[in-house]
Amino acid sequence: MVRHEEIQLFESRYISGNTPWDTGRADKNLKALIKELAGPGAKILEIGCGTGDNAIFMAGIGMKVTATEIVPIAIEKAETKAAQNSVSVNFLLKDIMEEDIPGKPFDMAFDRGCFHHFGSFKDRKKFARRVKHHLGPAGIWLSLMGNADEIRPGKGPPRLTALQVVEAVEPFFEILMLKSSRFDSNQDIPPRCWILIARTRSASGAR
Numbered sequence: 778m779v780r781h782e783e784i785q786l787f788e789s790r791y792i793s794g795n796t797p798w799d800t801g802r803a804d805k806n807l808k809a810l811i812k813e814l815a816g817p818g819a820k821i822l823e824i825g826c827g828t829g830d831n832a833i834f835m836a837g838i839g840m841k842v843t844a845t846e847i848v849p850i851a852i853e854k855a856e857t858k859a860a861q862n863s864v865s866v867n868f869l870l871k872d873i874m875e876e877d878i879p880g881k882p883f884d885m886a887f888d889r890g891c892f893h894h895f896g897s898f899k900d901r902k903k904f905a906r907r908v909k910h911h912l913g914p915a916g917i918w919l920s921l922m923g924n925a926d927e928i929r930p931g932k933g934p935p936r937l938t939a940l941q942v943v944e945a946v947e948p949f950f951e952i953l954m955l956k957s958s959r960f961d962s963n964q965d966i967p968p969r970c971w972i973l974i975a976r977t978r979s980a981s982g983a984r
């Protein structure tokens with residue numbers, strides 16, 4: 778997809794309110810895992826932060842959070858929410874695929890529903906490489922993504938097979954966990970997701 782088309786697509790969804798992922802709270806999977814993955818004061822990079830609930834949650838428990846987005850209206854909403862919650866997040870309008878995010882190396886990267894929307898192996902592999910580029914040694918990537926094992930009536934999030942996740946991620950990361958779960962959702966049947974926890978490979982362990 779051409780980049781400006783991708784931005785327009787997400788932008789039109791934020792403007793029309795067609796954003797089923799935007800629950801108004803941090804995802805329960807992130808809440809359950811964050812403390813075992815990152816200590817107090819850890820530097821976190823959130824990629825594709827949407828309207829900011831996950832970034833605000835992490836900042837609220839003492840992490841130093843930088844959060845990126847490609848859609849201005851989403852970042853504006855996120856900044857308003859952060860101010861209302863009296864927490865500080867470094868929200869940036871930046872495209873992870875094309876631009877370096879100031880503040881690297883980060884201790885942990887987090888994305889919920891950003892990696893999964895890339896439709897080609899080439900783009901998913903590039904995304905994984907770009908995540909690694911922003912992490913320090915033994916940096917952790919926690920990703921929540923749609924899971925192709927779910928047959929769902931109607932629309933739902935983009936869904937990846939385990940193989941599609943592994944083939945893009947493994948060249949750059951050691952996969953520590955790939956577990957089936959469900960997104961935190963306001964829908965009656967929350968969509969299934971994968972929880973990926975991966976650690977950057979050292980140069981000697983590179984594939």
Ligand SMILES: C[S@@+](CC[C@H](N)C(=O)[O-])C[C@H]1O[C@@H](n2cnc3c(N)ncnc32)[C@H](O)[C@@H]1O
Pocket residue numbers: 787798799800824825826827828829845846847848851871872873874888889890891
């Ligand atoms: C499904 S939404 C999820 C938003 C948020 N993570 C959440 O859970 O509410 C995916 C988000 O990724 C953003 N995005 C897509 N491509 C991106 C890129 N290359 N760099 C940064 N953000 C991107 C989109 O604008 C969109 O807000």
